[in-house]
Amino acid sequence: MEYEPVIGIEVHAQLLTKSKMFCGCNTDYMGAPPNTHVCPVCLGMPGVLPVINRKAVEYTIVTGLALNCQVPEATKWDRKNYHYPDLPKGYQISQYDLPLTRDGCLEIDFDGERKRIDIRRVHLEEDTAKLFHEEGYALVDFNRSGVPLLEIVSEPDLRSIEEVRQYVTKLRTILRYLGVSSGDMEKGAMRFEVNISLRPRGGEEYGTRVEIKNLNSFRAVLNSLKYEIERQKEILQSGGKIKQETMGWDGVRGVTVPQRSKEYAHDYRYFPEPDLPPLELKRKWIGSIKARLPELPDAKRERFIQEYGLSEYDAGILVADKEVADLFEGYVKVYPKGKSVVNWMSRELFPLLNEGRVTLEEFRSKWPPDYVHELLDSYDRGWITQSTASQVVTVITIGGDDRSPRCIIEEETLAQISDEERLGAIIEGVIEENPKPVADYLGGKEGALRYLVGQVMRATKGKANPGLVNELLIKNLKEMAQNM
Amino acid sequence: MAALHDLTAHEAHKLLWRGEITSLELTQAVLDRIVEIDNEIKAYLTLTPEAALERAREADTLLAAKRRDGEEPSPLLGVPMAVKDVICTEGIETTCGSKILEGFIPPYSATVVERLTEAGAIILGKTNTDEFAMGSSTENSGFFTTHNPWDTSRVPGGSSGGSAAAVASGEALFALGTDTGGSVRQPASLCGVAGLKPTYGRVSRYGLVAFASSLDQIGPLTRDVTDCALVLGVIAGHDPRDSTSLDLPIPNYREALLPDIKGLRIGVPEEYFVEGVEPQVAEVVRAAIDLLADLGAKMVEVSLPHTEYALPSYYLIAPAEASANLARYDGVKYGLSCSEASDIWEDYRRTREAGFGPEVKRRIMLGAYALSAGYYDAYYLKAQKVRTLIKEDFDQAFSKCDVLVGPTSPTVAFKIGERVEDPLQMYLSDIFTLSQPLAGIPGISIPCGFAGGLPVGLQIIGPALGEETVLRVAYAYEQATEWHKMRPQL
Ligand SMILES: [Zn+2]
Numbered sequence: 013m014e015y016e017p018v019i020g021i022e023v024h025a026q027l028l029t030k031s032k033m034f035c036g037c038n039t040d041y042m043g044a045p046p047n048t049h050v051c052p053v054c055l056g057m058p059g060v061l062p063v064i065n066r067k068a069v070e071y072t073i074v075t076g077l078a079l080n081c082q083v084p085e086a087t088k089w090d091r092k093n094y095h096y097p098d099l100p101k102g103y104q105i106s107q108y109d110l111p112l113t114r115d116g117c118l119e120i121d122f123d124g125e126r127k128r129i130d131i132r133r134v135h136l137e138e139d140t141a142k143l144f145h146e147e148g149y150a151l152v153d154f155n156r157s158g159v160p161l162l163e164i165v166s167e168p169d170l171r172s173i174e175e176v177r178q179y180v181t182k183l184r185t186i187l188r189y190l191g192v193s194s195g196d197m198e199k200g201a202m203r204f205e206v207n208i209s210l211r212p213r214g215g216e217e218y219g220t221r222v223e224i225k226n227l228n229s230f231r232a233v234l235n236s237l238k239y240e241i242e243r244q245k246e247i248l249q250s251g252g253k254i255k256q257e258t259m260g261w262d263g264v265r266g267v268t269v270p271q272r273s274k275e276y277a278h279d280y281r282y283f284p285e286p287d288l289p290p291l292e293l294k295r296k297w298i299g300s301i302k303a304r305l306p307e308l309p310d311a312k313r314e315r316f317i318q319e320y321g322l323s324e325y326d327a328g329i330l331v332a333d334k335e336v337a338d339l340f341e342g343y344v345k346v347y348p349k350g351k352s353v354v355n356w357m358s359r360e361l362f363p364l365l366n367e368g369r370v371t372l373e374e375f376r377s378k379w380p381p382d383y384v385h386e387l388l389d390s391y392d393r394g395w396i397t398q399s400t401a402s403q404v405v406t407v408i409t410i411g412g413d414d415r416s417p418r419c420i421i422e423e424e425t426l427a428q429i430s431d432e433e434r435l436g437a438i439i440e441g442v443i444e445e446n447p448k449p450v451a452d453y454l455g456g457k458e459g460a461l462r463y464l465v466g467q468v469m470r471a472t473k474g475k476a477n478p479g480l481v482n483e484l485l486i487k488n489l490k491e492m493a494q495n496m
Numbered sequence: 497m498a499a500l501h502d503l504t505a506h507e508a509h510k511l512l513w514r515g516e517i518t519s520l521e522l523t524q525a526v527l528d529r530i531v532e533i534d535n536e537i538k539a540y541l542t543l544t545p546e547a548a549l550e551r552a553r554e555a556d557t558l559l560a561a562k563r564r565d566g567e568e569p570s571p572l573l574g575v576p577m578a579v580k581d582v583i584c585t586e587g588i589e590t591t592c593g594s595k596i597l598e599g600f601i602p603p604y605s606a607t608v609v610e611r612l613t614e615a616g617a618i619i620l621g622k623t624n625t626d627e628f629a630m631g632s633s634t635e636n637s638g639f640f641t642t643h644n645p646w647d648t649s650r651v652p653g654g655s656s657g658g659s660a661a662a663v664a665s666g667e668a669l670f671a672l673g674t675d676t677g678g679s680v681r682q683p684a685s686l687c688g689v690a691g692l693k694p695t696y697g698r699v700s701r702y703g704l705v706a707f708a709s710s711l712d713q714i715g716p717l718t719r720d721v722t723d724c725a726l727v728l729g730v731i732a733g734h735d736p737r738d739s740t741s742l743d744l745p746i747p748n749y750r751e752a753l754l755p756d757i758k759g760l761r762i763g764v765p766e767e768y769f770v771e772g773v774e775p776q777v778a779e780v781v782r783a784a785i786d787l788l789a790d791l792g793a794k795m796v797e798v799s800l801p802h803t804e805y806a807l808p809s810y811y812l813i814a815p816a817e818a819s820a821n822l823a824r825y826d827g828v829k830y831g832l833s834c835s836e837a838s839d840i841w842e843d844y845r846r847t848r849e850a851g852f853g854p855e856v857k858r859r860i861m862l863g864a865y866a867l868s869a870g871y872y873d874a875y876y877l878k879a880q881k882v883r884t885l886i887k888e889d890f891d892q893a894f895s896k897c898d899v900l901v902g903p904t905s906p907t908v909a910f911k912i913g914e915r916v917e918d919p920l921q922m923y924l925s926d927i928f929t930l931s932q933p934l935a936g937i938p939g940i941s942i943p944c945g946f947a948g949g950l951p952v953g954l955q956i957i958g959p960a961l962g963e964e965t966v967l968r969v970a971y972a973y974e975q976a977t978e979w980h981k982m983r984p985q986l
Contacts, residue, residue: 052604056824058597058705059584059606061738091820093867095844102823150840152828281867283876286710286817288739 015248016213017241018221019176020168021233022205023183025193026139026159027071033138033160034062034105041155042199054158056100061287064089068136068160069112069291071192073301075162076113076134078186078308086292087112089285097152098140106163108282111135112293118166118186119310120178129179130167137161142200156200162193168207168218173234173241180204180230181332185309189334197229204233209254210244219244220254224268227261236261240268312337320350329362330354335372336361346381347388356388359398360405370409378409387417396421399474432484435468435476439484442467443492454493461485500525501666502983505723508669509571512559519559519574522669523552523618526576529666530620533986538642539652539662541581542589543621548576551618558616571726573616578668580659581622582629583714584703585609592705593625593637593655596851597831606703607738608672608714608731615730620668623658627853628822629679629707631655632925635916636855643912644687645984646950650909653683653925659717660687665986670718670727676707677810678904678929680715681941685904685953688943688982690970691717692724693929695960696936697742699728700735706821708814709740711933720980721942721970725749728963744961752964753971758792760969761897767803768902768928776947781903784944784954784973788901791972798893798900802885806931807923809886812866812879813934818856819863825851858919887935894959899969903928904941904953928955938963942970943979951982 032039035053052060073083090108116131139159144151164183170176184195184202194201204227209219222240227233236259244254259268284290307315309331316327316337331337336357343353364370391401404420407413413420442464443450453460461482468481500522503511511517527545534540555574562569579585582592584602586609591597605613613619626636634642634657642657644650645665652661656673660683663671673680675693684691693715704714716727729750734743764785769778789795827833827847834846852860866875893900905925915922932939937960944954954973958966974980 052602055829057602057604057830058590058592058600058824059602059703060604061702061740063737063739093820093823093864095823095826095841097826097828097840100824100829101820102826103820279869281819281864281869281872283816283820283867283872286708286740287706 013249014213015210015241015245016171016215017173017237018168018209018211018218019170019237020207021166021170021176021179023162023164023180024203024205025162025164025187025195026201027068027162027192028194029065029067029071029160031065032158033065033068033136034158037158039159044155046151046153046155049155050157054100055154056102056157062105062285064288064291065160070301071160071190072112072134072136072162073293073298074190074305075164075187075192076116077298077302077305078190079113079116079118079131079134079164081113081116081131081134083113083293083298084110086110086290088290089288090282091285092137093281096140097150098143098157100141100154100157104138104140105285105288106137106282107135110290118179118182120175120182122172122175122178127175129169129175132165132167134162134164137163162187168209168221173237176206176237177230177234180233182309185332185334189306189308191306200228203228206233206237208237208240208244210241210248219248220256222254222256222268223258224261225258225271232261232263235263235266236268239266243268309334316340316350320344322350322354326351326354326358329358339372339376343381343384347385349388349392352388352392353384356384356391356401360402364409375409383408383417390418390421394477394479397474397476397478432480435472435480435484436488438471438476439468439481439488442471443488450489450492453489461489499666501529501669503669504719505572505575505577505669505726506720508575509573512574513563513569515559515563519552519555519576519618520549522574523548523576523620526620526666526668533665534667536643536648536986537645537661537665537667538640539623539658539665539667540578540621541591541593541624541637541639541658544588544619545621548618548620552576555616555618570615570730572612572730574618575616575669576618576620577612578620578623578659578662578671579609580656580671580673581625582655582674582705582707583609583672584705585619585622588619588622590622590705591638592628593634593639594627594825594851594853594856595638595832596825596847598638600831602703604703606714607700607735609703611731611733612672612727617730623656623662623668623671625658626655626679627856628705628818629655629674629676629712630818630855630859632678632682632922633910633912633915634658635912636853638853641912644909644950645986646688647909649911650950651686651912653686653905653909655679655683656691656717657683657687660684660689660691663687663689663717663719664984666983670716670723672714672727672731673717674704674707674712674714675929675933676711676713676814677933678926680717681929681939681953681955682905682926684717684941685955686909686951688951688953688979688984689717689719690721690724690940690942690980691715692728692940692963692966693932693938694728694732694963695742695938696933697740698938698961698963699731700733700738700741702735702737706817708817709821710817711810711814713933721940721967721974722750722753724940724970725753725967742961747964749963749967752968754968755972755975756792757788757969757972760793760899760965761796762788762793762969763796763798763893763897763900765798765800765803765893765900765902767800772924772927773903773906774908774947777903777905777907777952780945780947780952781901781954785901787976788969788973791976793969796897798896800886800889800893800900800931802882802889803927803931805882806886806934807927809879809882810930810934811862811923812875813883815859815863816866816876816879817863819860819867822852822856822860827851855919883934886931890931890935890937890957890959894962898958898965899962900957901969902955902957904955905929908947908950908952932957936960938966940966940970942974943982944973944977945979951979
């Protein structure tokens with residue numbers, strides 16, 4: 013029997029507010045010594061009270077709106093009760109039956125088609141402390157305790173690993189567009205829980221689902237799902253039954269492992285948080301938040317296609333990262349040839365970024381739009397070759413040369429040799445020195461031409477205009493043929 | 497002149513301001529009184545005499561400066577007082593009457609403590625309480641029981657029994673208590689002092705160690721109504737650290753103290769004179785109500801039909817909230833820690849087993865049960881619905897009258913040990929003081945006579961933010977009687 017996975021995802025994202033959700037502690041605790049970003053409130057000391065961070069509420073609403081969610085007239089907070097050392101109060105302030113936003117959706121592109129993934133709710137809660145398990149004991153760092161945490165819960169609408177990949181990637185892009193979360197998984201700013209069950213392909217009923225918690229990267233999400241699909245398939249195929257349970261992911265061994273049941277209460281005994289009055293969500297406020305929604309990736313992609321004549325593919329690459337898209341727009345405003353700019357960025361910038369040789373900020377600071385204009389203009393006019401253009405990029409980006417591209421081209425005499433007389437002389441020399449390829453070409457082997465072009469380029473140290481070299485070579489060879 | 501330790505705060509203020517006494521003399525006198533009698537009363541869990549004397553010297557300096565500049569000082573400047581041990585005091589051990597918080601010294605003060613300190617009041621120490629304010633006699637204290645100054649074989653009431661006994665016996669000029677289901681008013685009644693529970697949100701709860709967050713409210717225990725008004729004026733007001741505190745202007749409560757109540761409509765709920773009220777208590781309270789009528793108030797018959805459901809509703813909501821509020825005491829961060837076991841779950845169990853007393857455990861269990869899946873609707877949710885009905889009862893009643901009056905407690909102070917084995921009987925001592933916190937409305941208990949030589953309290957209840965009217969009626973009654981001047985023989 014062929015099985016179809018049914019997958020739902022909970023995404024937890026730390027919000028980029030300056031202070032924690034219920035106290036004034038600074039959220040920028042990365043790299044700080046343990047328990048230095050704490051106060052009586054986020055330590056859960058006796059007698060202290062939470063005060064809601066308005067910005068965190070706003071960020072949650074923004075995210076909900078971007079995901080097409082409804083915002084109710086009022087929201088409230090609830091206590092989720094469970095004992096664990098990472099939870100100083102013995103309960104987490106979360107939202108139970110009146111989340112800040114609900115009933116939204118996110119469209120993903122899959123196999124060239126759009127697919128709608130329903131989003132059940134987007135709510136706000138507080139992050140827990142961080143535990144460090146040692147041999148025989150554990151240490152607690154409360155710096156993370158009380159950091160506002162967004163929870164985005166999807167319906168079980170995902171049917172493949174690839175859909176999951178699209179979904180989480182797009183969600184992260186949107187969060188970054190909104191500026192509400194860094195989405196930085198290495199720093200734990202984005203974490204996941206998935207639930208997965210299998211059913212016969214085309215079936216209606218859901219199978220028994222397994223939850224996998226504490227997934228800290230896309231890779232963990234995808235690999236754990238891959239593993240779990242296979243595991244469940246094997247059980248079902250051998251006539252077994254799936255046990256409903258909570259699993260963790262052991263990334264080292266590459267297996268899912270059942271969690272000790274004590275760490276996950278079966279009953280959280282939710283009840284309304286008496287320390288925080290329900291919050292009325294005035295339409296005027298929601299309206300003003302909506303009005304400030306930035307352009308989102310899908311809309312930006314469409315606009316890039318329309319406005320700059322980009323292909324869907326190119327536009328898609330650019331909008332996947334808002335900063336890249338913004339960089340592109342900055343360049344294209346000054347040098348209004350979209351295709352040319354995107355090609356150049358794909359060729360020069362992306363490899364540098366991928367190899368980690370430069371950060372986007374560094375690149376942006378070294379390449380103001382007028383530099384890009386100078387370089388691309390020189391290239392597009394044929395004054396410099398592609399390899400020269402690349403060299404200039406390297407000199408400025410990695411070499412730290414702060415002269416403008418034009419200055420470098422002129423001072424280093426990197427300009428292409430487009431002088432027909434000069435080139436003509438060099439070409440004649442190459443023809444003389446390479447009788448065999450010449451004969452081959454004349455004998456009908458067109459491929460020999462490429463070799464001869466290469467020789468000319470070598471003789472000019474790559475500065476010759478390759479188009480012109482091609483043209484002149486053919487002309488010369490044709491003349492030879494006629495004279496033979 | 498009365499002994500210094502028997503002064504009211506406003507009397508002391510007058511003498512301090514005139515320079516007839518110093519704060520140092522006054523504070524020393526009260527500390528001497530504590531040394532003299534606290535062995536018998538056991539009102540205090542912690543005393544801070546050195547700090548108190550130091551603060552008294554500072555107060556004297558400030559008083560002298562104010563006198564020189566002709567600048568009216570705060571009415572509490574230099575006045576020694578006590579704080580119930582469920583209220584956090586920076587640098588002073590705060591145990592909540594529980595072994596589980598023994599040795600806990602908060603690095604912060606409650607907002608009310610900050611405000612009182614700012615006003616120049618002098619903290620003498622922390623008073624005994626039923627563990628986490630859960631009880632009506634201080635017998636649930638994890639340390640010892642406080643004794644009623646009128647009869648030391650009897651309880652002072654609770655949970656603010658330490659504060660009430662301290663004020664009644666001259667061990668503090670006034671004190672702070674907390675009221676969740678009567679914990680200020682009932683001990684005030686049993687000890688023959690005034691005790692006010694303000695409107696929910698009137699006084700900040702920041703730094704009050706939570707028992708039931710939607711009910712808890714801090715209030716003054718004093719020797720007369722004027723002092724209640726003075727202390728409330730200092731501690732009331734919005735606090736940005738407490739989201740449930742009301743952002744409304746604070747009236748001048750002292751100016752509300754008019755002896756004239758002619759034409760005020762006073763409701764007497766029939767449900768407050770039922771079986772279970774000791775006949776002598778009912779008699780004393782009836783006489784007090786008659787006096788109010790003699791003073792010109794218009795008496796109105798009203799009904800609070802859901803009164804009998806206040807107790808079950810309260811004993812679901814309060815424990816439910818407590819079950820979460822007390823989850824943090826796990827031995828990991830502060831207080832008692834029994835961590836010899838190999839795993840954290842066993843450590844939690846041991847710490848909480850050893851740290852909490854039986855009543856606290858009982859309420860945690862009750863509360864957790866009321867919130868659990870499958871029972872939530874039948875218990876917690878239903879209790880919340882009843883709470884709404886109780887609120888509506890009061891709304892109805894206050895459409896016909898300005899205040900309600902009745903007994904504070906159905907009985908006078910009972911014998912120590914008498915009700916320990918019978919929690920239900922203990923719970924019944926609060927039947928008239930449970931519905932006001934559920935409705936979030938204010939109430940005061942003032943002395944209105946004696947039954948068998950023990951004080952009886954008259955409860956005056958007002959609508960939300962009706963403290964001025966409540967205080968006015970209480971003041972008018974007090975002006976017409978001498979009960980508030982009675983002191984126990986010790
Ligand atoms: Zn904090």
